[in-house]
Amino acid sequence: MARAVNLTPKTGRRLTDSLPQDRVADHVRLLAERPTGFSLAAPFYTDPAFFTADMEGVFGRHWVFAGSIAELPDAGDYITVEYGPYSLIVLRTDDGGINALHNVCRHRGARVLTAPSGTTGNLVCQYHSWTYSPEGELIHASAPGEADFAPGCFNLKRAHAREVSGLIFVCLADEPPEDFDEVSAVFEPYLAPHDLSRTKVAFQQELVEEGNWKLVMENNRECYHCDGHPELACSLFPTWGLTDGIVPPHLADVWERNLSAELSLQQRCARYGLPYEVVEELDTRIAGIRISREPLDGEGESFSESGRRLSKKLLGDLRDFRLGRCSMHLQPNSWFHFLSDHVITFSAFPLEAGRTLVRTTWLVADDAVEGVDYDLETLTHTWKQTNLQDKAFVELCQQGTSSPAYEPGPYMKSEYQVEAFISWYVQRMQEHYA
Structure with a gap:
């Protein structure tokens, strides 16, 4: 179910106002000149000015995946989400809604909450104890002899927040893109059977990759490099992204096995009334999406060496472990795997031009017991590795794009989703500058 809980945010000054006009002109020119089917010019990955533009044109205007409701199970629970110059407090309210508040005290700008997660009643700034309600209202800023301003003028600034099928999204724009409702309607039927409202966090991993956020997303959008993932290759078919005409000879047997597993999965999905068809609108709408249910190798149940389940507890109302993975990509910063026994969410948060935080969260059924129903190390092993x-791959690319010898190279046919991501990015930035 989708829920939007927000007041209209005010985003404040434009980040790009501080950029030299020649850097803005370079950005606009390179967007226009970018040849289809090729990677971006070096400044898109390395230039702090271009990073600033990304933070305004993409992360300042579009819906960004922040976390799941499993991370906020009770009223007062919060997470802090940081990307670029922004820091948000995302918290669950007493009525079960979600608020997103800029983590900037209205007194002198201190961070209000400094922990990555926790539980709070009112929000108290550690500096001078200005105190805000969970709605962001200033409720205490008094000192002897000082009460000469209207507290209502100094509430915490708010961002848009919404929950869809247990996933939480935030948007900093005054007016968010309108097509997210349409996209939500696309993916809700795929996610509903997994019922994230009845899951809990088993583990969360945070990795800072020394690479631009777009390189992180490009790497995720293809399996051309999947020979470099031996643990994942046990269960994920390395033919992902290939079609009949471009399967290399050494993967011919795997391709045939994949086709057989796909047919078997489709029959199972039909039996249980589960959607499995590919919906791919990565660069043909503002809220780009790709979603499908796809088979896994081996036993076809989960991301393990044998393909067998990693938790004994089925999620939601699912009745079969052998349902492969429901895979979803959302622009600009997230991807997901929904399996019968657990869910993995991934989010990329840009920190600097050459640094990105990748947060991975494993969710299991809320009644699953560690050590009884699942082994934590086994559950997380494949995707940790x-x-x-x-x-390492992203950091190799960042090093290369920083070299004077770098020039944009061509994407392979199997990398068509990388091209779609870059096409989406170029369109959004051109709209931003229009």
């Missing part, structure tokens, strides 16, 4: 491998 895969994330470390991806971190």
